Amino acid sequence: MNRRNALHAVAAFAGAALTGLAGVAHAADEAPDALVRRLSGEVLETVRNDAALKGGDIGKIMALVNKVIMPHVNFRRMTAAAVGPGWRSATLEQRQRLQDEFKTLLVRTYSGALNEVTDQSIVVKPLRMHADDKDVLVRTEVRGRGDPVQLDYRLERTPGDGAGWKIYNLNVLGVWLVETYRSQFAPEVNARGIDGLIDALAARNQANAARSK
Structure with missing residues (x-):
């Protein structure tokens, strides 16, 4: 698995995990x-x-996202x-728009990489944590042909009511997704505010949708 294919495979898995393809809680x-x-096993198997998922069918992926x-x-x-x-000063409506557009951006960004998933497997490294820990780092490797690829959560x-562990960031090859x-996003928010960022994300998503047709 060369570096390019490895990155696509990791992106595919990361995107699938983030977009909820992993079944019931x-x-x-x-x-x-x-x-x-x-989740690793379920996502890769799915x-x-x-x-349709391997082909990046946006409608099917989004249906699963919205369902779960x-x-x-x-x-x-x-x-x-x-x-x-800027999130702190955003209205409830703006926050919902941001979440909707960001989710669409992630789905469209990673959906094209789903066809790279073949014989990869995920190895979860031993976890060091205490019983009362509320924030943890789970380190994994994506293994296939070639060098293993770091993917941490x-x-x-x-x-x-929703008690349990939830993912809030991903690290691919040393690069954190949120950061x-x-x-x-920062230059857009600084230049045009929250509405400017929403408009930019919407335009980016529309452009991505047009390219996928």
Whole structure:
């Protein structure tokens, strides 16, 4: 697996995990490394066995996203971190628009890489944590042909009705997803404010949709 294909394979898995292709939620007391191991297996198996997903069928991917509402991802936190300080002053309507457009951006960004998923496997490294930890780092490797590729997850323990571990950031080859998007979003927010960022994301998503036709 050369570097380009490895990156596509990791992107495909990361995008699939973020967009909720991983089935039903399990017990709230599921350990974070067990959660990542289960999601890894389910996502890769789902993609391998579904030609439409491997082909990047946006409609089917989005239907699955909306159906399961990304049960294993704190997408509000992920979006807020990517937007940065401007999130605090955003209205509820603006925050919802940001989440919707950011989700669409992620789905479209990674959907084209789904056809790269073939014989990859995910190895979850031993987890070091204490029983009362509320924030953990789960390190994994994507293995196939060629060198293994680093893919790490930041998860938080969530209380209440949705109790359990939820992903809020991903690290691919040393690059954190949220920080990468924050660096892209910051100039737009500084220049045109939150509405400017929403408009830019919507335009980017429309352009991506037009290219995929």
